[in-house]
Amino acid sequence: MGKHRLRPLDLRHGVVELPHGSGGRATAQLIDELFMRHFRSEALAARHDAATLPQTAGRLAVSTDCFVVSPLFFPGGCIGDLAVHGSLNDVAMAGAQPLALTAGFILEEGFPLEQLDRIAAAMADACARSGVPLVSGDTKVVERGKADGVFISTTCLGRIPDGVELSPSRARPSDVILVSGPIGDHGIAILSQRPGLAFDCDVKSDSAALHTLVATMLAVTPELHVLRDPTRGGVAAALNEIADQAGVGMLLEESALPIRGAVRAACELLGLDPLHLACEGRLLAICPQSVASAVLQAMQAHPQGQEARQIGVVLSAQGPQCFVELRTPFGGRRIIDWPAGEQLPRIC
Amino acid sequence: MLGTTQLSDDFRDPVLAERLLTTLQQRLVPGRTYRLMEFCGGHTHALCQSGLLDRLPAAVQMIHGPGCPVCVLPIGRLQQAIDLAVSGQVILCSYGDMLRVPGRGRQSLLLARSTGADVRVVYGTAEALQVAREHPQRQVVFLAVGFETTTPMSAAAVQQAHREGLTNFSILCNHVLTPAALQGLLATEEDQVRVDGFVGPGHVSTIIGSDAFAAIARAFQKPICIAGFEPLDLLAAILHLVEQLNAGQGEVMNDFVRAVTPEGNRRAQALIDEVMELRESFEWRGLGQIPWSARRLRPKYADFDAELRFSLSTPTVADHRACRCPEVLRGACRPTDCTLFGTACTPDTPLGSCMVSPEGACAAYYLHGRSRLPVLRHG
Numbered sequence: 170m171g172k173h174r175l176r177p178l179d180l181r182h183g184v185v186e187l188p189h190g191s192g193g194r195a196t197a198q199l200i201d202e203l204f205m206r207h208f209r210s211e212a213l214a215a216r217h218d219a220a221t222l223p224q225t226a227g228r229l230a231v232s233t234d235c236f237v238v239s240p241l242f243f244p245g246g247c248i249g250d251l252a253v254h255g256s257l258n259d260v261a262m263a264g265a266q267p268l269a270l271t272a273g274f275i276l277e278e279g280f281p282l283e284q285l286d287r288i289a290a291a292m293a294d295a296c297a298r299s300g301v302p303l304v305s306g307d308t309k310v311v312e313r314g315k316a317d318g319v320f321i322s323t324t325c326l327g328r329i330p331d332g333v334e335l336s337p338s339r340a341r342p343s344d345v346i347l348v349s350g351p352i353g354d355h356g357i358a359i360l361s362q363r364p365g366l367a368f369d370c371d372v373k374s375d376s377a378a379l380h381t382l383v384a385t386m387l388a389v390t391p392e393l394h395v396l397r398d399p400t401r402g403g404v405a406a407a408l409n410e411i412a413d414q415a416g417v418g419m420l421l422e423e424s425a426l427p428i429r430g431a432v433r434a435a436c437e438l439l440g441l442d443p444l445h446l447a448c449e450g451r452l453l454a455i456c457p458q459s460v461a462s463a464v465l466q467a468m469q470a471h472p473q474g475q476e477a478r479q480i481g482v483v484l485s486a487q488g489p490q491c492f493v494e495l496r497t498p499f500g501g502r503r504i505i506d507w508p509a510g511e512q513l514p515r516i517c
Numbered sequence: 518m519l520g521t522t523q524l525s526d527d528f529r530d531p532v533l534a535e536r537l538l539t540t541l542q543q544r545l546v547p548g549r550t551y552r553l554m555e556f557c558g559g560h561t562h563a564l565c566q567s568g569l570l571d572r573l574p575a576a577v578q579m580i581h582g583p584g585c586p587v588c589v590l591p592i593g594r595l596q597q598a599i600d601l602a603v604s605g606q607v608i609l610c611s612y613g614d615m616l617r618v619p620g621r622g623r624q625s626l627l628l629a630r631s632t633g634a635d636v637r638v639v640y641g642t643a644e645a646l647q648v649a650r651e652h653p654q655r656q657v658v659f660l661a662v663g664f665e666t667t668t669p670m671s672a673a674a675v676q677q678a679h680r681e682g683l684t685n686f687s688i689l690c691n692h693v694l695t696p697a698a699l700q701g702l703l704a705t706e707e708d709q710v711r712v713d714g715f716v717g718p719g720h721v722s723t724i725i726g727s728d729a730f731a732a733i734a735r736a737f738q739k740p741i742c743i744a745g746f747e748p749l750d751l752l753a754a755i756l757h758l759v760e761q762l763n764a765g766q767g768e769v770m771n772d773f774v775r776a777v778t779p780e781g782n783r784r785a786q787a788l789i790d791e792v793m794e795l796r797e798s799f800e801w802r803g804l805g806q807i808p809w810s811a812r813r814l815r816p817k818y819a820d821f822d823a824e825l826r827f828s829l830s831t832p833t834v835a836d837h838r839a840c841r842c843p844e845v846l847r848g849a850c851r852p853t854d855c856t857l858f859g860t861a862c863t864p865d866t867p868l869g870s871c872m873v874s875p876e877g878a879c880a881a882y883y884l885h886g887r888s889r890l891p892v893l894r895h896g
Contacts, residue, residue: 437525439640492887498531499748501568503885506864 178202183282190276190310199308203286207293212269212304220304222269225328232259233324241284241318244358245373248321249291251449254378255400256325257299261380262396262452264335264387265327270296271305272323277316288319299378301325327380332391339394340415344483345461347454349382349468350375350476351427352404356446357435368438372431377450382473386454389467395455398448405444405493405505407453412491419493421481421505444495445508455483528747534569537752542574544759551577552711553758554848556699557718558585558876559746565885567748577755580848581878583698583803584718586663587614588846588870588877591802592834594691596620598660601689601827602634608652610645611660612667613638618873621834642674649678649686658823661688666720668692668812669785672792675814675821687823690793690813695721696729697810698801702847703737705804712848714758716751717743719773726781727771738767745773792818802836802870803846842869845878852879859883 175198188195205213212220234255241248257267272292276285296303358374379398386393395415399407412419428443436443450473456464461479468474481495493505545551555561561581564570570579583589599620602609609626616627616638630636635655639645642659649657661671671688678686695718703712717730722743730741740761744754754772761768771777792815799811814822823829836842840862841855852858852871862868864880871877875884 497566497568498529499534499568499572500531501571503565503568504887506884 178282180282180286185276185278185280185282185285185310187278187310187312190308196308203282204289204306204308207289208296208303208306209293210302210304212302213306220269220271222304222326225268227331228329230260230263230265230327230329231324232256232263233322234259235320235322237317237320238359239317240359240362241288243362243374245354246376246449247288247291248319249288250295251374251376252321252323253292253295253299253301254376254449256323257301258379258398258450258452260325260327261378261383262335262398263327263329264333264383264393264396265329265380266384267299267301267325267327267380269304270301270323270325272303272321273306274308275316275320275322276308276310277318278310278313280318285319288321295378299380301378330387330391333387333393334391335393335396337395337397337411337414340411340417340455340483341394341457342417342483342485343458344394344455345458345479346408346419346421346481346483347456347461347465347468348404348427348478348480349379349452349454349474350450351429351432352399352448352451353428353432353436353443353446355449356403356441357432359447360435360439368435370431370435372429372435375448375450377473379450379452379473382452382468382471385467385471385474386464389463390456390460392460393454393456393464395453397453399451399453400447400449402508403443403445403447404453405442406507408493408505409491409507411453411455412486412493415483416486416491418484418486418491419481420484420502421493421495423495423497425478425480427476427478427480442508444505525747528745528749529567530749534748534752537749537756538572541577541752541756541759544756544763545574545576546763549576551759551762552580552713553577553716553755554580554582554712554714555716555744555751556582556584556695557716557721558588558874558878558881559720560716560718560744560751561585561878561881562876563746563748563751565881567751569748569751570886573755577759580712581845581852581881582715582848583702583801583846584664584695584721585871585874585876585878586667586693587618587874588842589693589698589801589803590618590662590691590870591800591831592620592836592870593800593832594689595626596624596832596834597824597829598658598689599624599626599629600832601658601823601829602626602629602636603632605634606827607656607658608635608637608648609658609660610637610639610648612640612662614874615660615662617867618870619867621832642670646674646677646683646686649683650681653685656685656687656826658827659686659688660691662691664693664695664718664721665724665789668789668793669724669782672788675792675818676788678821679818684820687821687826688814689823689829692793692812693799693801694795694810694812695725696733697807698804699730699733701801701804701807701810703733703739705847712739713762714740714742714767716754716758717741717769719743719745719750719776722771722773722777722781724782724785726779727769727777728779729781730769734767734769740767740770742770743773743777745776791815803843837868840869842871842879845869845871852882855879859887
């Protein structure tokens with residue numbers, strides 16, 4: 170009763186079928202002929218129930234993220250690389266160097282294997298580029314209509330270098346706020362593909378791994394206070410979270426915000442605020458004024474931070490409330506609030 | 518795409534804005550207060566978004582008017598749509614900003630959707646028509662709201678459905694008329710708040726033309742300056758209003774000449790007139806019944822009128838007892854005068870209509886300016 174008795178998977182015309190998730194031979198075949206073709210790590214090859222990792226010294230950081238983006242493929246990426254970068258960046262925001270990644274897949278019956286193959290290839294490519302191995306995974310199949318193509322959940326494990334102490338609660342009045350590049354590209358790239366709304370624009374998702382940028386910044390000084398990747402809810406949500414946790418206010422300069430012309434134009438047309446748009450390959454950094462220019466220079470010398478800018482400063486909170494405000498080019502101020510309600514389709 | 522920002526950047530020049538502000542300051546008659554209403558929610562949003570409200574001289578007071586389509590729709594009309602969606606008879610298509618508006622109790626189209634109703638957000642009527650084509654077995658209803666700006670698209674959709682013989686498409690027609698609202702506002706104003714002049718709506722005027730406001734300006738002797746939505750547009754209109762008031766004039770002035778003509782968009786007007794007729798009277802949230810202030814489908818297109826197709830009546834739903842949206846909409850009180858503002862009523866938990874759309878006066882205040890309101894109590 171060997172595996173050879175099943176016909177090989179038809180990666181061009183085949184689809185995901187319920188037996189692919191049943192734990193039987195079909196499941197093993199899907200793993201061998203599709204996933205294992207792309208992912209090659211010692212831990213996976215060992216085929217244990219659990220991956221074992223080498224001993225490591227120091228504190229660990231771990232983060233789990235789920236990905237339900239629609240559409241699955243978009244300009245500049247797909248759900249596969251997004252799922253790798255997402256968890257990896259979350260770990261990097263703790264200052265950690267990522268060590269290993271795991272992935273869970275929920276597949277919908279009828280999902281084209283050709284697309285699954287492309288997604289797995291994109292994930293493997295993202296892992297290879299980041300130098301982080303995928304060490305464990307799981308696949309389940311649900312009946313048609315119970316999922317939307319494919320949902321992916323990833324977990325990333327990383328090691329925090331000694332002396333690094335990043336936390337949202339460490340933002341202090343007079344700290345400066347830096348951003349690593351133009352904001353909102355990912356959100357607009359996804360929106361431009363939405364059925365019924367599709368519009369021509371040359372904006373690509375910024376989806377990228379940020380851990381080497383973080384390492385570069387920490388090499389300049391371990392005195393960074395906060396790192397945060399502004400994913401869902403965008404820069405507005407990320408800064409409001411930090412302001413709340415640290416009990417501080419913030420003031421941004423509108424004229425300093427790096428926003429591409431096409432992103433601004435799309436936001437004008439759709440009535441969106443670029444500060445509410447998701448980024449998947451940008452980070453916000455909050456650090457003391459004294460090290461800001463050195464950190465900024467290091468960021469700009471890194472491929473992921475060439476367009477890094479200082480966008481604002483941290484202030485003392487005004488009373489019990491922690492407002493993130495923005496100074497307009499006309500000298501007025503307005504509040505940058507959390508995005509309210511539903512603004513976008515599924516973006517990550 | 519690039520052209521869009523280039524065009525708008527010309528009207529966002531901070532140096533020119535500073536010059537306009539200086540000129541405005543010089544034109545003010547000492548001791549005089551200028552109470553100006555920006556009718557349109559888009560203008561309210563632009564004033565807050567640009568931070569210009571902070572920079573206007575204290576003698577220039579901006580009153581946020583009723584020109585937010587989400588805000589002036591009576592709850593009963595919204596409830597009609599919610600009930601229809603909940604009944605399961607239809608796929609209800611709506612512009613996104615209607616979804617969170619509270620109806621009776623805490624009901625909303627969004628809540629209806631989470632509990633099983635088929636409610637879909639569309640960006641335009643063409644999308645709603647497409648839903649109807651794709652679901653020939655289902656009835657598809659488009660919740661048509663808005664001023665003259667969105668009316669031509671609804672008319673075009675009905676005409677297109679008629680042409681295609683789409684028997685499963687209809688609209689809940691709640692389109693309203695701006696000049697009628699302005700008239701209604703001024704007619705009830707005496708014992709309310711004095712408004713000296715109006716920043717006239719920009720997008721609406723692209724359709725109906727600046728001449729459409731001439732009779733009102735004359736009758737009530739109030740200047741109306743039609744403005745675009747960029748900071749320089751607004752500053753120019755405010756400056757011109759101040760100058761007219763100083764000169765004792767009350768005329769319509771078109772400060773949005775790059776988009777608005779005196780006669781407006783004739784083709785759009787003809788399209789509206791072909792498909793729709795005026796209602797004798799229509800209830801506005803905050804302004805009450807205003808004669809000849811809304812449209813419905815003409816008998817020729819009655820097949821596409823969801824009110825007739827589903828024999829709908831309009832339920833009467835009272836506003837929240839403490840909610841002062843009606844007064845806010847009339848410019849009779851400021852959002853911050855309401856006890857619910859920022860406490861029970863926030864953009865996340867809107868009780869009144871003005872808190873729902875970012876163009877609503879309360880949401881604009883809350884989103885952009887509450888850090889300067891030390892009196893706020895937060896629950």
